[in-house]
Amino acid sequence: MSPTTATSASIEIRAVRKLFGSGAGEVHAFGPSDLRIAPGEFVSLLGPSGCGKSTLMLMIAGLLERTDGEIFVNRDIVDAPRTDVGIMFQDSTLVPWRSVRGNVELQLELRGLDTAAYRDRIDDLLHSVHLDGFEDRSPYELSGGMQQRAALCQAIVHEPGTLLLDEPLGKLDAMTRERIRADLQDLWMRRRPTVVFVTHSIEEAIQLSTRICVITPRPGRIDHVIDVDLPWPRGLEVRRSDAFVSCLARIQEIFHGYGVL
Ligand SMILES: Nc1ncnc2c1ncn2[C@@H]1O[C@H](COP(=O)(O)OP(=O)(O)OP(=O)(O)O)[C@@H](O)[C@H]1O
Ligand SMILES: [Mg+2]
Secondary structure, eight states: OOOOOOOOOOOEEEEEEEEEEEEOEEEEEEEEEEEEOOOOOEEEEEEEEESSSHHHHHTTTTTOSSSEEEETTTTOOOOOOSSSEEEOOOTOOOOSSHHHHHHHHHHHHHHHHGGGHHHHHHHHHHHHTTTTTTTSGGGGGOOOHHHHHHHHHHHHOOOOOEEEEEEEETTHHHHHHHHHHHHHHHHHHHOOOOOEEEEEEEEOOOOOOEEEEEESSSBOEEEEEEOOOSSOOOOOGGGSHHHHHHHHHHHHHHHHHOOOO
């Protein structure tokens, strides 16, 4: 198969709850919560450490069983790992025995796609995250931030209709972070995949999202879903606008109410 763009998926979360362990060791990690995400939305999950963001992402991807409730991707119930979504885990690791390019190609091979047909696209992607010249290096020869940029290429190379990105920019320095954030926004504007994005940065969530889910401290519940009504594209200058500042203040107020700010 040659490069294609999948259609963006809808995601529906119905009364989803997750408990880990049992008896005295039981941990109520998430929920119950509901959420409907329309095709092509960019939704951020924002909440304190341990509130279940990664747990929810893994359940959407079909990599972790729910305790209660249902999740649908494109109206299909999620009951097995999904191959139609692009995932970047919080601690994304590249396989050490493959080069940077080999790691990106692995994503294609796992899906039975023809890597040769994607050669130009992989070059473009690695160029866009400033990894030119490192295509044939091993992961151990890269810095943490460079590895994270390579992992982001791996998550998006097959242009999935749905992207689940768990703190994809967390290990980047401020300048690289802004550049990759702009690239991600550009990719989203051009292709309109459905994106679920985890971040600890309220500013980043406002800059990138159509909506923001504010999650309570553990056990995390989606407490507020906030529409972000700002024009696109949103560069750093948007942070000075009145609408941005009032959205930021509103979310800070909510976290202040939880006692986490
Ligand atoms: N495999 C697991 N077994 C037992 N408990 C787990 C497991 N994974 C997560 N938990 C617990 O579930 C809760 C939610 O964890 P999760 O990793 O989803 O939080 P998070 O919101 O992603 O936090 P962070 O912002 O620090 O990444 C935590 O209390 C954690 O200890
Ligand atoms: Mg997490």
